[in-house]
Amino acid sequence: MSSPSSIPPKILIVVPCFNEEAAIAAVVTDINRVKAKHELMLDVLAVNDCSTDNTLTVLQTLNCLYLDLPVNLGIGGAMQTGYRYAWRNGYDIAVQMDGDGQHPAQELMTILQPIMDSRADVVIGSRFLTKEGFQSSAMRRLGINYFRWLNRTLVGQTIYDSTSGFRAFNRRTLAVVNKYYPDEYPEPEAIVQFGLSNLKMLEVPVQMRERQGGVSSINNGQAIYYMLKVTLGSLFVYARLHRKKMPNMT
Amino acid sequence: MESLSVTIQLISLLGATLFMIMIFRLIVQGRLREEYSIVWIFCTVILIFFSIWRKGLEKISLLLGVYYPPSLIFLAAIFAIIVFLVHLSVVNSKLQNQIKDLSQEMAYLKKEVQTLRENSQKAPEPVTAS
Numbered sequence: 001m002s003s004p005s006s007i008p009p010k011i012l013i014v015v016p017c018f019n020e021e022a023a024i025a026a027v028v029t030d031i032n033r034v035k036a037k038h039e040l041m042l043d044v045l046a047v048n049d050c051s052t053d054n055t056l057t058v059l060q061t062l063n064c065l066y067l068d069l070p071v072n073l074g075i076g077g078a079m080q081t082g083y084r085y086a087w088r089n090g091y092d093i094a095v096q097m098d099g100d101g102q103h104p105a106q107e108l109m110t111i112l113q114p115i116m117d118s119r120a121d122v123v124i125g126s127r128f129l130t131k132e133g134f135q136s137s138a139m140r141r142l143g144i145n146y147f148r149w150l151n152r153t154l155v156g157q158t159i160y161d162s163t164s165g166f167r168a169f170n171r172r173t174l175a176v177v178n179k180y181y182p183d184e185y186p187e188p189e190a191i192v193q194f195g196l197s198n199l200k201m202l203e204v205p206v207q208m209r210e211r212q213g214g215v216s217s218i219n220n221g222q223a224i225y226y227m228l229k230v231t232l233g234s235l236f237v238y239a240r241l242h243r244k245k246m247p248n249m250t
Numbered sequence: 251m252e253s254l255s256v257t258i259q260l261i262s263l264l265g266a267t268l269f270m271i272m273i274f275r276l277i278v279q280g281r282l283r284e285e286y287s288i289v290w291i292f293c294t295v296i297l298i299f300f301s302i303w304r305k306g307l308e309k310i311s312l313l314l315g316v317y318y319p320p321s322l323i324f325l326a327a328i329f330a331i332i333v334f335l336v337h338l339s340v341v342n343s344k345l346q347n348q349i350k351d352l353s354q355e356m357a358y359l360k361k362e363v364q365t366l367r368e369n370s371q372k373a374p375e376p377v378t379a380s
Contacts, residue, residue: 047357067357073350081354088358183350 009092009116011042013108014082016075018049020099021058027097028062030105038109045085046099049078075165076186080177083169087178095168103166107206111168120202121173122194124159125166129205143227147188150231154238155195159203162188166206173199182233185226189233196241259301266297286341289334 013031017024028044035042044064048056050072059066067081079096086094093115097103107125114120128144140163147162165187169177176197182189194201273290276282300307311319 065361067361069353069357070360071349071353073353077350077354080350081357084354085358 008039008041010090011040011093011095011112012082012086012089012091013042013044013095013097014079014086015044015046015064015097015099016049016078016082017046017051017055017059017099018072018075018078019051019053019055021051021054023101024055024058024099025062027099027101027105028064031097031108032063034105034108040112043091045082047078047082049073049075074184076181076183079186080181083174083177083181087171087174091174092171093168094174096165098165102208102210104207104209107166110204110206111166114202114204115168115170119200121170121199122201123168124161124164124191124201124203125206125208126159126161126164126203127206127208128160129203139223143223146227147230150234151188151191151195154192154234157195157201159191159201161203162191164208166208182237185230185233188230189237192234192237193241196238255304259304263298263301266294266301269297270294289330289337293330 015024015027015031020027024046028046031042031044034040046059046062046064046066048059048066048068050069056066056068067085069078069081073081082096083094093112095108095111097105097108103125111123111125114123144161144163148158148160151162152158167187173194176194176199177190180193182193191201270291273282273287273294277284277287307319307322311317311322314322316322316325
């Protein structure tokens with residue numbers, strides 16, 4: 001699919017929000033600034049995942065689209081809500097950017113460019129390609145190393161920062177995500193899903209910041225559950241898609 | 251020995267019948283869907299069957315080489331319970347998926363309604379103004 005460069009792609013930035021009243025305004029303002037600077041055809045869609053604070057009230061005052069989920073679906077469900085919206089409304093590119101300010105809007109073009117040039121179906125912003133910016137805690141890096149090994153074994157492609165939520169998808173990827181997207185802790189599992197759906201993944205170096213507000217969706221107590229859930233999820237996605245992939249290869 | 255057996259036979263027959271009545275009532279009241287009741291009706295029929303045919307359990311146990319007939323009951327019951335629990339987990343997962351899809355649909359509709367409302371407020375109101 002080679003689109004002429006004269007038609008600018010329609011971009012949707014999906015910002016999942018769960019109790020992000022402190023940080024969300026700055027995130028949306030930053031994105032809108034980048035939009036004005038690069039003259040992008042871009043909409044910001046905040047997905048309020050049943051926040052218990054004033055996130056919704058804050059969203060109503062901001063210059064962005066927003067969806068208000070009636071039930072808390074978790075990060076995966078909230079993200080799929082955004083991706084399905086993008087798919088139905090004919091957006092060419094969808095980008096995930098966290099509502100806590102970890103993903104700086106200045107890096108948006110880094111993530112978008114490979115898709116605009118049709119060099120990849122999925123672009124993942126990575127903290128680890130150049131060791132700059134916020135690098136996450138030691139415990140977390142250990143987990144990330146494990147997921148890297150898991151993904152390499154299952155997909156055969158090395159994604160260094162498999163838990164990174166700073167991602168851009170093209171329409172081909174949106175079609176896959178529209179059908180299925182993992183519910184809980186979706187990032188590492190989605191990589192296996194994309195790899196086996198024959199999508200081309202590309203990792204680009206970005207600098208991330210420490211969260212500007214809110215709390216992480218994973219604390220230490222949940223870390224073990226996280227590892228187990230993601231391992232199982234990845235293995236089952238592999239089992240499901242691997243069989244489908246076989247007839248195509250022969 | 252024989253009198254005790256008759257008493258327990260009556261009790262189990264009564265229990266199974268009451269259970270059957272309870273299941274039927276739940277279905278009639280619409281509180282239990284038919285597809286989930288099939289398992290329960292099936293279990294009750296088996297219970298009633300063995301309540302009436304007392305020697306049956308012993309005969310089947312001997313046939314299968316189980317020397318202590320009651321243990322066959324436990325085996326069968328535990329197996330049935332596990333199968334049913336898995337079935338419930340499957341139903342639960344299906345429901346969770348449906349709830350997710352519905353909430354997403356609802357979020358889109360809420361947004362749609364809001365956009366429509368805003369547009370109608372912006373436009374002059376020639377129809378409603380009397």
